Amino acid sequence: MAIFLTKESKVLVQGMTGAEGMKHTRRMLAAGTQVVGGVNPRKAGQSVDFDDRGVPVFGSVREGMEATGAGVSVVFVPPAFAKAAVIEAADAGIGLAVVITEGIPVHDAVAFTSHAKYAKGGATRIIGPNCPGLISPGQSNAGIIPADITKPGRIGLVSKSGTLTYQLMYELRDIGFSSCVGIGGDPVVGTTHIDCLEAFENDPDTELIVLIGEIGGDAEERAAAYIREHVTKPVVGYVAGFTAPEGKTMGHAGAIVSGSSGTAQAKKEALEAVGVRVGSTPTETARLALEAIGG
């Protein structure tokens, strides 16, 4: 099964004809993703060759959906145009828009995530922005997560951070994953830890959930409250940022600590209080996951 993305998913790439879009479309195709088209109004009707496969370019998301039945869009459009691109995808009623673009103004993220809640009856789930996307190993890859780290398996993973996702996928590569979702580290994101916990809880192929958090905001604390009420599957956690100084931003716009709330310690305690085993390093987290899954 996997969550949000399966081998049946037909994928459009908004911004496919740009440098990043080209590079990652090639990788997605190599990973077995059904990339059925790109979107660029100025290059509509053309086709782009990826090795031996031609991928058509459509003038709009709606045209691409009508022609191919696509239900997923991966967005590589530059920051200045990303808001319009995501709103276009939501207005076309696409099921999933994965926004890889980094550096989108927060006001734009607020605009498109709130727009998507109402457009077409809330048909569109947004993942990101500023995220590595998601992969259901052996089935499909929508974004920039390396496809060759691990194989299909029983663990579901959700994380704000890209490279920590890769690190945990690597540590647990012999067990494998149902889906790995990088939700992005920006202050406003379309899909939260809680959305992923709910989906993994309902996914019959997922036996264990790995939740990776980092300092800033209170998403992990809210995830902990959700786990207590709704999650029956074992959850193993990891939180980065114990040594981050107060008030300094370390890369992700979301990773800002102010005062006591949002600290790594507070998040770890909140998760442990609801029975989540939290590792002190990625490697220890992987060991806890192995113990929990009996692998």
Add this chain to the structure above:
Amino acid sequence: MDLYEHQARELFEAHGIVVPRAEVTDSAKEAREIARRLGGRAVVKAQVKTGGRGKAGGVKLAADPAAVEQTARRILGMDIRGHRVGKVMVAEPVDIEREFYVSYVLDRAAGGFLAIASAEGGMEIEEVAAQRPEAVARIPVDPKEGVTSAVAARIAAAAGLPERTADVLMRLWQVLVREDALLVEVNPLVLTRQGRILALDGKVTLDDNARFRQARWAADTVEHDDRLEAAAAARGLNYVKLDGQVGVIGNGAGLVMSTLDVVAGCGARPANFLDIGGGASARVMADGLSVILSDPDVKSVLVNVFGGITACDAVADGIVQAVETVKPTRPLVVRLDGNNAARGRAILDEHAHPLVHQATTMDGAAQRAADLANAS
């Protein structure tokens, strides 16, 4: 990017919010002249990006231009919570009748902005919020609708503010939206004895991601007090100086933060945070390593890279370049995994620099780097 009070004041003024007359200077002599222009009596306010300024003695009323000069001389150069005062604002004094609090702040959980307002503004607003939350109104703003006159009136009424403050609430929303701010705060918003509504002090945080469309402040650079942070910023690197001995460099903010924690768990303290980002070239790696190796506090360096998009062979090339140009005297521990890791490791093996050690795991690499730092 956080703005200084005087910059926030300028933005408020540009959007039609009434502020006290004031000028900013780095010279005590000039402060005297400003006071003369303002009519003699004036408030001297330290310009620092931290709270608790009043309690630290950074805000003083002076009776005449000579006293303003003296006060400015005392405040300039003062250290307030680790921030050196480089400039003061000299402002006309205001007869305060009442103090209010108004702000718009990002509510991450809701994915939108929240209006926060209270009829009990001033220095104690945080205590008011903690002890009597009912005295602080919190109202989510619909991002599509924004703050119309009806919405502004609703916010003012909910907080028990005079109706006339609704105009400020609308204008403050314009500051937030048009300037791409993540936080706009007026504290206090005052009602003067003469019946005027004035924004006496304010805080604005701008969204760095919006630089590309904000001509007014796009050219402003973030000021770095730290020499190494300035050098790193000049090379476009995401670097934060910390107070330990193990230099840390890696790819991705999450992995680097995690690496700092693992180093701390191994009994040493990280000297910095440095994220070379995704898909970094050899050049970026070499630049990053040069910055770290120019830090005299660094006793050992830990390079922790999990190549997703980043190719480990490019990282290894960058390490070799940096080692050849900087000629380090302190050891480096390198852990490479992921994309092209085998080629990266082979490059380092071939180069066989006596100070460059390879490790096969993240924890092992951190332990080695910590031990090397502690042994030196």
